[in-house]
Amino acid sequence: MSQCYFYPLTNVVKNYPWGSHSALNQRFHVSNPDDQPQAELWMGVHPAGISRVTLENGLLSLSDLITADKVAMLGAAAAKRFGDLPYLLKILAADSALSIQVHPQKEQAELGYAAQGDILSGTPDYNDANHKPELVYAITPFMAMNGFREPHEIIGHFKRLDIGGLRGAIKALEQHPDAEGLKAFFIEIMQLPDYVKKEALQRLADSAQKLYGDDLARFIQKLYQHYPNDTGVLAPLFLNCVTLQPGEAMFLHPGTLHAYVQGTAIEVMASSDNVLRAGLTGKKINLTELVTCTSFVPTLQQSLLMAPVLANGQSSYPIPVDDFRFSVIKDAGNLLMHTQSAEILLVINGRASLQHPSGETLTLITGQSVFIPASACDWALTVTGSLCRVYC
Ligand SMILES: [Zn+2]
Structure with missing residues (x-):
């Protein structure tokens, strides 16, 4: 079966002097063999740190995946409005x-x-x-x-x-x-x-x-x-x-x-x-x-503190700009998801299972992330633990 909807991400680690030597490694399983100060993990297409997606035959830059079919990846509205992934998740x-x-x-x-x-x-x-x-x-x-x-x-x-x-x-x-x-x-x-x-x-x-x-x-x-x-x-x-x-x-x-x-x-x-x-x-x-x-x-x-709105199993944080949306999903079984724009999901802790009507499935654990194109439309999500979702 061909892979069309769930693209696991390999992300860029930024080693800045202010970063923690242990937090990303211990909490999110980001490997740190040289004991570097790991300050940030970037998920997106910013030129200073482009994520890659895992395909059956290797890795491809997320940027190239999106450029190959902007309307399918970003959705028609975001393709017209932004022309690329408008947000960066870290x-x-x-x-x-x-x-x-x-x-x-x-x-x-x-x-x-x-x-x-x-x-x-x-x-x-x-x-x-x-x-x-x-x-x-x-x-x-x-x-x-x-x-x-x-x-x-x-x-x-x-x-x-x-x-x-x-x-x-x-x-x-x-x-x-x-x-x-x-x-x-x-x-x-x-x-x-x-x-x-x-x-x-x-x-x-x-x-x-x-x-x-x-x-x-x-x-x-x-x-x-x-x-x-x-x-x-x-x-x-x-x-x-x-x-x-x-x-x-x-x-x-x-x-x-x-x-x-x-x-x-x-x-x-x-x-x-x-x-x-x-x-x-x-x-x-x-x-x-x-x-x-x-x-x-x-x-x-x-x-200062944002008040999230709980609806359809998701806590959505009210973002006053249109570049991105953010919500958190905790312990949910078979939640029906509706994707209309390019999304990134990141497992904060625990495990998430994604199931598309096409038969495509994916399981993620703590610290793992996935890119989901707008063309995925309707699919189902099960979460044990918590996960965040960024879209636009
Ligand atoms: Zn700032």
């Missing part, structure tokens, strides 16, 4: 913090990418013309920062820090506790004279717990441990800090300053690599572009 395992960053809105990415023109010198600010909204779904307790705190909280935190060189900035924010004031405050923090920065970081290192309590101190200490000279260590004072519990998810809007600090999670994003960095990094920071792309409207802490 497992991410962070031992230390990733850079504080922001992703541009689509229009800013288009403008910025075009404006770079043919400049070949230096590192470009934009890698493509796409936006990069993200969803993060925690597998283990997952520490992250997401969006600006409200000005009164920021003022309180910095007053408690009590650094002479910061008083002017705090006073200005008190006089303008709005987006404009926050923008001016952020620019000032990003350009602190070295001696003020040193004094502030030293005081945080010495007194974070006394000043801010256990939860906030845990973030500060974690950042200080790896980046003792980086302004980013101040970020927990002005960004929302959250520890997602397993099964909880957050959406990262374009324009929202954020950072992943520690833990293992599933991440889904539009297929883009546009990152403007703001701290916790040795890479360049372009403050002008960063400020242009950042929204200085505070994010309410209570609005």
Whole structure:
């Protein structure tokens, strides 16, 4: 019988210094013979890490499979709208913090990418013309920062820090506790004279717990441990800090300053690599572009967690962009699935059996993933454990 609907994936591992040496290996059976820091596993067609599908006679790039018949693979609507797989699915395992960053809105990415023109010198600010909204779904307790705190909280935190060189900035924010004031405050923090920065970081290192309590101190200490000279260590004072519990998810809007600090999670994003960095990094920071792309409207802490909707055996997370959809299926027997776009399924834990009316079947275990083309239409799924589903 020919294989038409279920294509098991072989995925690309990214070894970044902040990655965990054990999480992907122990939890998802990703082999790690050289004890590398395994930061991310990529499932998709992004040029920096294209998955391959297993065919009866060998491996083929997922990109080539899709290009051979875009309408059958992506569905007519997505083929017309996106022309390729519009999303990238990752497992991410962070031992230390990733850079504080922001992703541009689509229009800013288009403008910025075009404006770079043919400049070949230096590192470009934009890698493509796409936006990069993200969803993060925690597998283990997952520490992250997401969006600006409200000005009164920021003022309180910095007053408690009590650094002479910061008083002017705090006073200005008190006089303008709005987006404009926050923008001016952020620019000032990003350009602190070295001696003020040193004094502030030293005081945080010495007194974070006394000043801010256990939860906030845990973030500060974690950042200080790896980046003792980086302004980013101040970020927990002005960004929302959250520890997602397993099964909880957050959406990262374009324009929202954020950072992943520690833990293992599933991440889904539009297929883009546009990152403007703001701290916790040795890479360049372009403050002008960063400020242009950042929204200085505070994010309410209570609005961070997404509330999934349970219907037809699936918990669907409400995604406010059309590049991808995300749902989680737990312990389900013979669930009828309806596929209308290119899908990727990843087994989070346990086992999944897929059965197509054509007679094609596939069984997957923890850490394994499959590409399912739009042309699969109706099929049946049995899950023992849990699995996530990305489509559009
Ligand atoms: Zn990000």
